Amino acid sequence: MEHNKRNHSALSAIFNEDEKRVDWHDETLWFVRSKRDRAVHNVPEWEQLREYGSEIKNHTLSNLDQYLIEFEKKARSNGIHIHWAEDAKEHNEIISEIIRNNQVKHVVKSKSMLTEECDLNSYLTSQGIEVIDTDLGEYIVQLRKEHPSHIVLPAIHLKREDVSNTFHSHLHTEKGNNNPQYLAEAARQHMRRKFIFSELAITGVNFAVAETGGFVVCTNEGNADMGAHAAGIHIACMGIEKIIPKAEHLGVFLRLLTRSATGQPITVYSSHFHKPRNGQQMHVVIVDNGRTRQLGRPDFRNSLKCIRCGACFNTCPVYRRSGGHSYHSAVAGPIGAILNPNINMQENADLPFASTLCGSCSNVCPVKIDIHDQLWKWRQALTKKGHVSSGKRLGMKMMSFVVSYPSIYRVAGRTGRWIMRYFPSLLANKTINSWYKQREMPVPPRQSFRTWYFKNKK
Amino acid sequence: MKVGLFVPCYIDQFYPRVAVATVELLERLNCEVIFPLNQTCCGQPMANSGFAGLAKGCNKNFVENFSNFDYVVSPSGSCVLHIKEHLTDENEDAALHIRRHVFELTEFLLDVLKVEKLPSNFPHKVGVHVGCHGQRGLHVCSMSELVASPFSKPEKLLSMVKNLQMMLPERWDECCGFGGTFSVFEEAVSVKMGKDRIREHKENQVEYITSTDVSCLMHLEGILRRKKSDIRVIHIAEILNAI
Amino acid sequence: MNSREKILAAIAINKPAFQPMPDVVVDIKYDYSVLVPQFLNILQINGATAVWVENVQTIKDDLQKNIAGGHYTINTTEVLGIVNEEININSNPAFLDPVEIAYISGTLGIAENGAIWLEESKMRNRLLPFICQHLVIVLDVTKIVADMHEAYKRITLGNEGYGVFVAGPSKTADIEQSLVVGAHGARSLKVYLLS
Ligand code: SF4
Numbered sequence: 001m002e003h004n005k006r007n008h009s010a011l012s013a014i015f016n017e018d019e020k021r022v023d024w025h026d027e028t029l030w031f032v033r034s035k036r037d038r039a040v041h042n043v044p045e046w047e048q049l050r051e052y053g054s055e056i057k058n059h060t061l062s063n064l065d066q067y068l069i070e071f072e073k074k075a076r077s078n079g080i081h082i083h084w085a086e087d088a089k090e091h092n093e094i095i096s097e098i099i100r101n102n103q104v105k106h107v108v109k110s111k112s113m114l115t116e117e118c119d120l121n122s123y124l125t126s127q128g129i130e131v132i133d134t135d136l137g138e139y140i141v142q143l144r145k146e147h148p149s150h151i152v153l154p155a156i157h158l159k160r161e162d163v164s165n166t167f168h169s170h171l172h173t174e175k176g177n178n179n180p181q182y183l184a185e186a187a188r189q190h191m192r193r194k195f196i197f198s199e200l201a202i203t204g205v206n207f208a209v210a211e212t213g214g215f216v217v218c219t220n221e222g223n224a225d226m227g228a229h230a231a232g233i234h235i236a237c238m239g240i241e242k243i244i245p246k247a248e249h250l251g252v253f254l255r256l257l258t259r260s261a262t263g264q265p266i267t268v269y270s271s272h273f274h275k276p277r278n279g280q281q282m283h284v285v286i287v288d289n290g291r292t293r294q295l296g297r298p299d300f301r302n303s304l305k306c307i308r309c310g311a312c313f314n315t316c317p318v319y320r321r322s323g324g325h326s327y328h329s330a331v332a333g334p335i336g337a338i339l340n341p342n343i344n345m346q347e348n349a350d351l352p353f354a355s356t357l358c359g360s361c362s363n364v365c366p367v368k369i370d371i372h373d374q375l376w377k378w379r380q381a382l383t384k385k386g387h388v389s390s391g392k393r394l395g396m397k398m399m400s401f402v403v404s405y406p407s408i409y410r411v412a413g414r415t416g417r418w419i420m421r422y423f424p425s426l427l428a429n430k431t432i433n434s435w436y437k438q439r440e441m442p443v444p445p446r447q448s449f450r451t452w453y454f455k456n457k458k
Numbered sequence: 459m460k461v462g463l464f465v466p467c468y469i470d471q472f473y474p475r476v477a478v479a480t481v482e483l484l485e486r487l488n489c490e491v492i493f494p495l496n497q498t499c500c501g502q503p504m505a506n507s508g509f510a511g512l513a514k515g516c517n518k519n520f521v522e523n524f525s526n527f528d529y530v531v532s533p534s535g536s537c538v539l540h541i542k543e544h545l546t547d548e549n550e551d552a553a554l555h556i557r558r559h560v561f562e563l564t565e566f567l568l569d570v571l572k573v574e575k576l577p578s579n580f581p582h583k584v585g586v587h588v589g590c591h592g593q594r595g596l597h598v599c600s601m602s603e604l605v606a607s608p609f610s611k612p613e614k615l616l617s618m619v620k621n622l623q624m625m626l627p628e629r630w631d632e633c634c635g636f637g638g639t640f641s642v643f644e645e646a647v648s649v650k651m652g653k654d655r656i657r658e659h660k661e662n663q664v665e666y667i668t669s670t671d672v673s674c675l676m677h678l679e680g681i682l683r684r685k686k687s688d689i690r691v692i693h694i695a696e697i698l699n700a701i
Numbered sequence: 702m703n704s705r706e707k708i709l710a711a712i713a714i715n716k717p718a719f720q721p722m723p724d725v726v727v728d729i730k731y732d733y734s735v736l737v738p739q740f741l742n743i744l745q746i747n748g749a750t751a752v753w754v755e756n757v758q759t760i761k762d763d764l765q766k767n768i769a770g771g772h773y774t775i776n777t778t779e780v781l782g783i784v785n786e787e788i789n790i791n792s793n794p795a796f797l798d799p800v801e802i803a804y805i806s807g808t809l810g811i812a813e814n815g816a817i818w819l820e821e822s823k824m825r826n827r828l829l830p831f832i833c834q835h836l837v838i839v840l841d842v843t844k845i846v847a848d849m850h851e852a853y854k855r856i857t858l859g860n861e862g863y864g865v866f867v868a869g870p871s872k873t874a875d876i877e878q879s880l881v882v883g884a885h886g887a888r889s890l891k892v893y894l895l896s
Contacts, residue, residue, distance in 0.1 A: 028877065045727055047606065061717060062716055062718060065716065069709070184884060229831065278791060441680065452478055
């Protein structure tokens, strides 16, 4: 783990070199968390709603195959084409084939974490197809050739100056004009032409309803609708876990989603797609990409309940101070830390350790995923599989030995305290002892509690 | 009432005063307090690092030491939570008894001893730090994320102390960043989290920061001392034991 | 096996034991006398303008004023007079692009969040409520319900090819979390509640 440059600890140490920026990042996200708090405290039945959200998802997972079949059947009768993709590669190929068959050159795409997970953009770009991310935040990071650092607020790691510079070089906005209103307007004008002339629109799916064979997409900007209703072809991409059984369940999830995400009572647009419009092609790509494997892990399967609200990011004191890119994955934050090891254990073995296990994530989660317990369980699973440095393993083995034998433990404790008392400089080495870098070691007192107890109580 | 006192290793070695205060406080409340001499560790450092499998010997030892008490009490919410959630042993009956009867000090005072007043006196301005494991794990106080009625066992006890001025930071239940081995493996973020907690307490001009967890305090103290701050850390047992 | 079969088979093997579907009963006592003011209030918080009018003539006058002012204005609702038939399901985006103001009638409004349900049949073209610069929704005051649960009881999804809850003007906070109204959809939303 220590040898992996893409590890959370190393990347967040870099992020922390600019402390002012960390403060700003932390405060901006805390502001979103506070908005969430205000919104949910306005709903007295909030905890009951979370419980329903959780139970509906638990039920759905336990009957997932049947609901997917039902969805497929209804959607087909609604005139929607259904595709199934086992993994990211197949997902990208299916989309690219639709594009080729229809001789499309320009694609507009609204936010879809699944297409990020599958790295669809690079795949299509390499085939000479222009893909524009139309969500403002995603568009900004796309121009900068970066990845989103947050699933709901993709450009939250950037300041207005950064956006202004990027837009100046790509959209020729005034240099130094950092006004968000001005910058957003520039994007609106530029994108409008793209929407009007786009041939194909890709969107994500927030919820797919088995009962009705339709799907719901939520945005504030209206970009998903601008794309989908203007283009001749609409492709919606969804993970298998996006299914919910009934239309009435949308009542629960739409109440939970945006309050958790941004503190709004609902997104500006909650669009319900059921049939292609006259003359339009509508496709849904249903993707596995490791989800069925996660479903088979009893300890981790309920991570598939996630509705991608981002609340666990905003509340996470570690995420707020390490930034999304330190998680080196499409989905960062606490939920990313329990999803990504399923996709690739070796690469993501550091992520479950990027937490103090404070538990705030599990408390904000609108579908009650036990995120912090799963972080703990991933730690066990990863060390069992050997994804841990030999130094750490040895240290832990030694510790295990010491604490199993009271007499050795007493000697070790006495020796440790004695060394610290008389040779403090041994531990006062910032390179060996990372505790000491920015913190003093505790001062060892003259006598331990054990000694006191002997003298006074025995 | 026979109470087995569990003193985590770092308290035994570095913060004996916290354990002493706990003994004195409980004895004053008529408990028979016994410190089983062969105790070592709750096993949390190993388990939270992903080595729960290595905690076997440690668990066995814990059960051997603590199976003969009405209650097991510890001035560390974090260790208590770990025992409650993860203590297992071949002697499962004994482990179960311990899991059900292990208490963090403030819960024990209020839920078992039903303390309603204390003779304590502590004429200082004190900032309260909520330890996550005590809070979100043991529920010693309500949580800002949930829609539920507010309560706090530590605050209830502190409000019994004469002349104490209690101060809560704005983000009153944000984690301090200790997190066991997190504090060394994720040093940068850990320290930043601690600094941010301290900043709020400093703005409140407190003299002390108190908590139900010594581990949080050890981390905060490390940062405070490096910054040569006047703010001191003190465990809640020490305040409640002050007369 | 094709991918569909593989995925379904993997789910069948890996899924947990069956868990029952909960009966969603959200037991809140609403004070129905305050629903309308609450609806108007939340719309305002959402960044919309909301007016309660006694007489449809007020809205008609507003529509006429916009036309007279030289604004390219589209009416899709018969209550307000002549409907602009030139806009229909086949209108292409470039044709819709210059629309400044569109009047569309809503089916239902929700007091808890200010969302209004628009159906495809009422909007003439799916793109219209988004591509117009300013959206005006006309809603019968008796069509306000308390919350999302009630709303879904009254909507039959799938009857229409498309429907959308609109809860304000389009907006973004993607630059430093600072709120900008007028992202890609309509720049403003005005709601007329009609008695
Ligand atoms: S895990 Fe829960 S809180 Fe985090 S994004 Fe998913 S639904 Fe939201």
